[in-house]
Amino acid sequence: MRSIQKNQEVLLDEEIDEQKFVSIINSFYKQDCYIYAIIPEYEQDLLNNISNDFIEVDKFPLPRTFPREKGYMGYVKDSEKQYIYEFYLRSTTMDYLIFSETDISEQFSKLTKNNLDIYKMFKLYKVPHISIGPDGQWLNIVEY
DSSP states (O other): OOOOOEEEEEOOOOOOHHHHHHHHHHHHSSSSEEEEEETTOOHHHHHTTTTTTEEEEEEOOOOOTTSOOOEEEEEETTTTTOOOHHHHTGGGGGOOEEESSOOOHHHHHOBBTOOOOOOOOHHHHTOEEEOGGGGGGGGEEOOO
C-alpha cells in the first residue's frame, strides 16, 4: 500500500518569539527534534554556538554563491529544542534546513556535492518533516 503525503502549512506571526516558535514545534515533535542543515561558512557564530552538538557530515562549495562559499552539511539532535529558534532566525540565509523527529543520519551522509537536495531525500524515504517557507512566514509540515 502506498503512503500518501499530507502537507499542512502553519502561518507564523511576523514577530514570533522563541517561546511561541518552540511551542509550535513541540506540538508536532514531543520528544527529539533533529535539525538537518547545510550551514554556510559565513554563519560562523551559529557554527560556534552549536559546535559541541553539531555532527558535521561533509563540507563542500555551495551552489549559487560567488565567490564560492563552503557549506557545512550536518545535523543536531536537539532534544531540548534549544537551537531550533536560532536556526529559524537564519532560515532565509540557508538553502537547506529541515526539522524532523526521525534520525536519518545514515541516509543523510549519502548526499554529495552533486546531489545536495535534502528535501528530495526526505520525500524519497517518506520521512515526516518540517521546513520553513520563504521569508520565514510559515512552516511546511509534511507527514506520510
